[in-house]
Amino acid sequence: EVQLVESGGGLVQPGGSLRLSCAASGFNFSNYAMYWVRQPPGKGLEYVSAISYNGGSSYYANSVKGRFTISRDNSKNTLYLQMGSLRTEDMAVYYCARVDSGSFRGPQDFWGQGTLVTVSS
Amino acid sequence: EIVLTQSPGTLSLSPGERATLSCRATQSLSNYYLAWYQQKPGQAPRLLISGASGRATGIPDRFSDSGSGTDFTLTISRLEPEDFAVYYCQQYASSPYSFGQGTKLEIK
Numbered sequence: 001e002v003q004l005v006e007s008g009g010g011l012v013q014p015g016g017s018l019r020l021s022c023a024a025s026g027f028n029f030s031n032y033a034m035y036w037v038r039q040p041p042g043k044g045l046e047y048v049s050a051i052s053y054n055g056g057s058s059y060y061a062n063s064v065k066g067r068f069t070i071s072r073d074n075s076k077n078t079l080y081l082q083m084g085s086l087r088t089e090d091m092a093v094y095y096c097a098r099v100d101s102g103s104f105r106g107p108q109d110f111w112g113q114g115t116l117v118t119v120s121s
Numbered sequence: 122e123i124v125l126t127q128s129p130g131t132l133s134l135s136p137g138e139r140a141t142l143s144c145r146a147t148q149s150l151s152n153y154y155l156a157w158y159q160q161k162p163g164q165a166p167r168l169l170i171s172g173a174s175g176r177a178t179g180i181p182d183r184f185s186d187s188g189s190g191t192d193f194t195l196t197i198s199r200l201e202p203e204d205f206a207v208y209y210c211q212q213y214a215s216s217p218y219s220f221g222q223g224t225k226l227e228i229k
Contacts, residue, residue, distance in 0.1 A: 035218070037166075045158070045166060045209050045220040059216035062122070095165055100174055105213045107156035107171035114165060 002026040002110045004096050009115030016086050016119075022079040022096030022112055030054070030074035033099040035108055036081050038092035038117075048094070049081065053102035064090075083117070091119045123148050123212050127221035133229040140197040142224045144210035149190045154214035157186060157195045160223075161206045169208075170195070202228075 008020040022034070036048040049070040051058045058070050069082040079096050093116050097108035124147045134140055144155070156171035168177040170186045183198040197204055205228050210221040 037220075044207075044223045045160075045211075047211075047218045047220060050216065050218060059218075061217045097166075099213075100168075104216070104218070105154060106173055107168050107177075107211070107213065108158075108166075109168050109174075109177060111165040111167070 002098070004098065004110060004112035006094060006096055006112045006115035009094065009117045011118045011120065012086055013121050014086060014088060014119055017082070017084045018086065018117060020081040020083065020094055020096075020115060020117070022081075024077045024079065024098070027098070029072075029077040031102055033102055033104050033106070034070075034072065034079045035097045035099060036070060036079075037095045037097055037108070037111075038090075039095070039114070040089075040092040046092070050099070050104045051079070052104065057104070059104065086117075086119045088119050091117060093117075122217060123150065123215060123219055125210055125212060125219055125221035127208075127210060127224045129224060130222075131225045131227060133227050134200055135229045136200050136202055138200050140195075140200055140204070140226055142195040142197075142208055142226070144188075144193040144195070144221050146191045146193070146212060150212055150214040152186070152189050152193060154212055155186075155188075155193050156211050156213070157184075158209045158211065159204075159206045160209065166209065197226075200226075 093114040098110040100109040152172035158166040
């Protein structure tokens with residue numbers, strides 16, 4: 001059974017940093033590209049970042065470029081999102097999601113349950 | 122950057138009726154690079170259907186998609202009670218891989 005479990009969310013002050021993790025199981029993690037997608041409270045889905053199956057390529061939304069870094073450790077079946085210079089508008093539930101191929105350009109067929117990041121002083 | 126606009130924002134229908142949800146892109150893209158997701162309150166989104174892979178596993182055939190260029194449609198042929206949710210379209214043709222703002226399908 002495919003499982004994606006996010007962790008690392010919590011309360012952080014504006015300007016602070018946080019690292020999210022997504023532990024994958026039930027599939028060959030190293031064969032799949034992965035996304036981070038977020039959802040502010042009561043709002044819609046927002047693409048954050050994507051990484052290729054081997055970590056060699058990554059993309060970011062303009063709103064997080066230069067502040068967030070996506071990475072992965074295929075030996076640990078884990079996806080990461082290092083978030084810095086956090087703003088109140090970054091407050092959201094953060095989901096990791098699997099792309100149904102090794103390429104970025106595919107639908108996300110499995111999603112984790114999300115982890116909440118709260119940015120507040 | 123491709124922006125997706127979904128309409129209507131809210132759709133009020135009764136079980137058994139047909140639902141038609143629209144997604145319009147600011148640039149032409151192949152339907153291969155467009156997907157639809159369903160999200161219920163308190164749950165993660167669920168992939169419904171995509172141009173690349175068709176209906177996702179377990180998705181009933183009352184869900185179908187169509188469209189090309191800049192105009193895309195998700196159709197639910199006969200609404201079941203479990204279909205009332207929020208629906209999002211997404212393009213993954215070019216980064217940033219944007220989502221539409223969502224259509225809320227509510228019971229009339």
